[in-house]
Amino acid sequence: MLKKLFNWLGGEIKQAVQIIKDNLFLVVGVGLFVGGLFDFGSSRYCEKTSILLSLSGKCLNPATYYYYNEASIALLVVGAIFIIIGILRLRRK
Numbered sequence: 001m002l003k004k005l006f007n008w009l010g011g012e013i014k015q016a017v018q019i020i021k022d023n024l025f026l027v028v029g030v031g032l033f034v035g036g037l038f039d040f041g042s043s044r045y046c047e048k049t050s051i052l053l054s055l056s057g058k059c060l061n062p063a064t065y066y067y068y069n070e071a072s073i074a075l076l077v078v079g080a081i082f083i084i085i086g087i088l089r090l091r092r093k
Contacts, residue, residue: 029082
C-alpha cells in the first residue's frame with residue numbers, strides 16, 4: 001500500500017513539474033511585470049516663487065510626484081514580452 005502511495009505521489013509531482021515547466025515563460029513574465037509595476041519612486045516638488053522663500057528653505061505648494069526609473073520600465077517591457085510568449089505557447093498546444 002505504501003508503495004502504491006509513493007507511486008501515485010511521484011506521478012502527481014511529475015505532472016506538477018511538467019505544468020510548471022510548460023508555463024515557465026508565463027510565470028516568469030508575470031513576476032517580472034509585477035516587480036516592475038510596483039518598483040516606482042516618489043519625490044517632492046517645491047514651488048519657490050521668490051528669492052526670500054528660496055533662501056529660507058520653506059516650500060510653497062508642495063506636491064508629491066511618482067515616477068518609474070529605467071530599470072522598472074525594462075522589467076515591465078521584458079515581463080510583458082515573456083507573458084506574450086507564454087500565452088502564444090499555451091495557444092499552440
